[in-house]
Amino acid sequence: MTFKLLTVTLNPAIDINYPIKDFEINTVQRATEDFKSAGGKGINVARVASELGLPVTCTGIIGGKFGEWLTHNLDETHIKHDFTVSPASTRLCIAINSEGSQTEILESGALQPEEIQTRFLEHFNTIVSNYNLVTISGSLPKGFPEDYYIKLLEIAHAQDIPVCLDTSGQVLNYTVTHSKHCPPLLIKPNDEEIKAITSSDSINLANQLLDDSLAHIPYILLSLGKNGALLRIKEEVYNIDIPKIVAVNPVGSGDSSLAGFSYGLSKNESFESAAKFAMAAGMANALEARTGHVDLDNFNKFSNQIIIEKVAKTS
Ligand code: ADP
Numbered sequence: 001m002t003f004k005l006l007t008v009t010l011n012p013a014i015d016i017n018y019p020i021k022d023f024e025i026n027t028v029q030r031a032t033e034d035f036k037s038a039g040g041k042g043i044n045v046a047r048v049a050s051e052l053g054l055p056v057t058c059t060g061i062i063g064g065k066f067g068e069w070l071t072h073n074l075d076e077t078h079i080k081h082d083f084t085v086s087p088a089s090t091r092l093c094i095a096i097n098s099e100g101s102q103t104e105i106l107e108s109g110a111l112q113p114e115e116i117q118t119r120f121l122e123h124f125n126t127i128v129s130n131y132n133l134v135t136i137s138g139s140l141p142k143g144f145p146e147d148y149y150i151k152l153l154e155i156a157h158a159q160d161i162p163v164c165l166d167t168s169g170q171v172l173n174y175t176v177t178h179s180k181h182c183p184p185l186l187i188k189p190n191d192e193e194i195k196a197i198t199s200s201d202s203i204n205l206a207n208q209l210l211d212d213s214l215a216h217i218p219y220i221l222l223s224l225g226k227n228g229a230l231l232r233i234k235e236e237v238y239n240i241d242i243p244k245i246v247a248v249n250p251v252g253s254g255d256s257s258l259a260g261f262s263y264g265l266s267k268n269e270s271f272e273s274a275a276k277f278a279m280a281a282g283m284a285n286a287l288e289a290r291t292g293h294v295d296l297d298n299f300n301k302f303s304n305q306i307i308i309e310k311v312a313k314t315s
Pocket of ligand 1: 190223224225226227228229242245247250252253254255257278279280281282283286
């Protein structure tokens with residue numbers, strides 16, 4: 001059976017980028033160019049996974065004319081989608097780039113009617129068994145309770161479908177603490193987030209990864225930007241060293257690394273190899289101006305340049 005990936009983005013967006021020379025506030029600024037694309041962390045995961053040749057479908061919640069635009073944009077880029085449609089409109093996220101600076105205006109998204117929570121759970125329950133792996137990325141829509149990702153994990157767990165979870169803040173904290181009966185296969189925090197979710201007082205990141213509060217999660221990819229990552233596989237921690245590059249735009253590198261990890265799992269590679277593909281995809285994205293995009297030559301080149309070494313083991 002062909003390996004199929006499902007990416008969940010509950011709060012997607014249309015990303016709009018205006019390059020504006022000498023941007024100033026308090027004046028009229030004319031945009032001579034604009035770039036619009038389907039956005040949101042899980043959509044970036046899907047775009048990069050698709051570029052890596054992985055069959056992928058996006059799900060989540062869309063609404064209104066902007067929601068329709070988002071699905072047309074996915075159609076144009078040949079990415080499959082299967083969203084729940086809400087009366088609440090999909091949000092816009094605007095980035096203005098000017099002489100190396102970026103100013104962002106990010107809508108938080110409309111309040112979702114309560115019935116959409118149930119409708120999406122039913123939808124997810126119906127479709128999840130058609131996939132081999134699920135990624136859940138980003139924040140919850142306004143009005144959703146903090147245990148919502150637990151409900152998605154319970155549904156996936158009941159159908160034996162592994163889930164990689166990439167979220168942050170209180171939702172990450174809550175989901176990690178309350179998922180002992182339905183753990184995600186992998187979480188992908190950064191160094192700030194890991195401190196917030198463990199009870200360890202060690203300043204050593206490897207020790208924090210081995211903290212009992214995370215023992216139920218089999219794999220943790222602690223991404224460290226240009227410094228690579230640490231990978232905790234059950235009771236072992238590996239350091240992942242990456243070559244130096246001059247990054248152009250690292251936004252979306254975390255999403256790309258989740259796509260690379262999924263690619264590795266689709267090839268039945270070991271978790272160590274999947275982590276190498278994760279790094280290669282993150283780095284290849286960092287070299288592109290466009291968020292959530294990789295050049296395959298760069299991806300293949302970097303995949304062979306990543307060094308992974310065991311750093312610690314519990315006694
Ligand atoms: P997140 O976006 O989730 O914070 P990171 O910024 O840690 O994730 O990026 C994920 C991966 O992408 C890193 O582990 C690394 O492999 C790659 N990456 C990100 N930023 C850079 C950079 N400036 N230079 C080289 N690689 C990078």
